[in-house]
Amino acid sequence: MKKLKLAVIGAGARGFLSYMPYVQNHPNEAEIVAVAEPDAKRRDAFTKSFRLNENQVYLSWEQLLEQPKMCDALLICTQDRMHFEPTMQALRKGYHVLLEKPMSADPLECALMTEEATKQGLLLSICHVSRYTPFWRELKSLIANGRIGDVISIQHNENVGYLHYAHSFVRGNWRNSHLSSPMILAKSCHDMDLIRWLVDSECTRVSSFGSLSHFRLENAPPDSAERCTDGCAVESSCPYSAPRFYLQNLEDNPFARLIADPPTVDNRMKAIKTGPYGKCVYRTDNNVVDHQVVNMEFESGATVMFSMCGLTRDINRIVQIMGTKGELRGDLVKGEIDLFEFAGGVRTLVQASTGEGGHQGGDDGIMRQFLSDLREMRYENNLTSAEASLESHLMAFAAEQSRLRGGEVVDMRAFRSMTKPRE
Structure with missing residues (x-):
């Protein structure tokens, strides 16, 4: 087995904690030969973990890509709006790339990256890790084997979970679409990708409705404060109390370890008092929707209704797939179909087996497949190639356009033409 050399750009929660195990x-x-990470603590932790020397460590992706080509592939795990430039430069320098989702917050940039990978004859794979989980693979297999005939309709619910939503999309890095990307991309591009994969047909029309209804200043309880630790009169009874949430045992709350490094109780308390994760959920600069529905029609005649809501008890995805010969109902957390x-x-x-690692085994699954594709020189038509991901990204962009325009129907053929790179 050929041992591949990799470098990582962005050693945060995804680049380090999700894919490096x-x-x-x-x-x-595989072996890690370099890292680029501006945050000193993350950079040092990654460096120690992989025993890198000072010549293998860079403060930025620009510094790393200034060097002569040093490995087979790059993992680019920067924030949403920091994907395009490093990906384009990496491809032009001859690197294969595993790129964190979403590809970009700009549809033209998504198309240009896809085009560049094809031009260079390189593998650009997108981290749609759900395709690699046993649950979704089993659903896909049942459909492909004809067990329910032709897919006629799908109802797909993404339950984000009220605490996950508050952490990531009210207080966290994905709270504001101008800083990251709209919710339909930041969180639900996984779902758009799964829907496109399961239906296996070209999307023809999209419409969408949704808004930010709850986490707004006018809904702040009387006598609440700017921060949970500023003497808020309702902190003890608020479901979004930062001290109660983030000072939990780390085994019970995976989000708690993400607000401080290292995540000691004292460091977490300091983060609550001074950082974004201690702000009142009704008083941040968040603007992404807390609920959204998307209606889709496909060339095959199939229709799909997708619903995302941040105000749910569980973090889960539930799906119902209706076919000409039968029906499938699935619960991701239970692994039941x-x-x-x-x-x-x-x-x-x-009962779908539960994979090891994050995202029900999807994080390990995409790494295993990416490395296999590189060894076997499979650079096109891969399970999560840029070509496959581009289509579901465009569906998400069209849905957001529809939502912002009052739910107007978007013709996907016209939309693709508008977002296609010019000669």
Whole structure:
């Protein structure tokens, strides 16, 4: 097995915590030869973990890409609006790239990156990790094997979870579309990708409705404060109390370890008192929607209704897929798929195995596939190639355009033409 050399741009939650465990657990498959990370603590932690020397450590992606080509591929795990430039430069320098989703907050940039990878004959794979989980792969297999006939309609619910939404999309890095990307991209581009994959047909029309309804200043309780620790009169009963949420045991709350480095109790308390994660959820600069629905029609005739809501008990995805010969109902967290076949009224309960690692095994799965694709020189038509991801990204962009224009129907053929790179 050829051992591949990788470098990482962006050693944060995704670049370090999500994808590096696979490399650490499979040292015969890949080795890390460099990292670019502006945050000193993250950079030092990554450097120590992979025993890099000072010549392998860079403060920015620009510094790393100024060097002669040093490895087979780059993992680019920067923030949403910092994907385009490093990806384009990496491709032009001859690197294969694994790029964190979403590709970009600009549809033209998504198209240009896809075009550049094809031009250079390189692999550009997007981190749509859900395609690699046992649950979604089992659903895809049941459809592909004809168990429910042709897909006629899908109802797909993304339950973000009220505390996850408050952490990431009210207080966190993805709270404001001008700083990151709209919710339909930042969170739900996974769902757009899964829908496109399961239907396996070109999307023809999209419409969408949604808004930021709850986490607004006018909904702040009387006698609340700018921060949870500023003597807020309702902090003890507020479901979004930062001290109560972030001072939990780290095993019970995976978000708590993300607000301070290292995540000691004292460091977390300091972050609550001084950083964004201690702000009142009704008093931040957030603007992304807390609920949204998207309606889609496909060339095959299938229709899809997707619903995302941040105000849910669980973090889960639930799906119902109706076909000409049967129906599938799935619960991601339980890993359960309920198959009902009309012929004979046969019901089968399928338990999808739970993969190891983050995203129900998807994080490990995409690393395994990316490295395999590189070894076998499969650079086109991959499961999560840029070509495949571009289509679902355009569906998300069209949905956001529809939402901002009062739910008008967007013709996808015209939309693709408008966002296509000019000669």
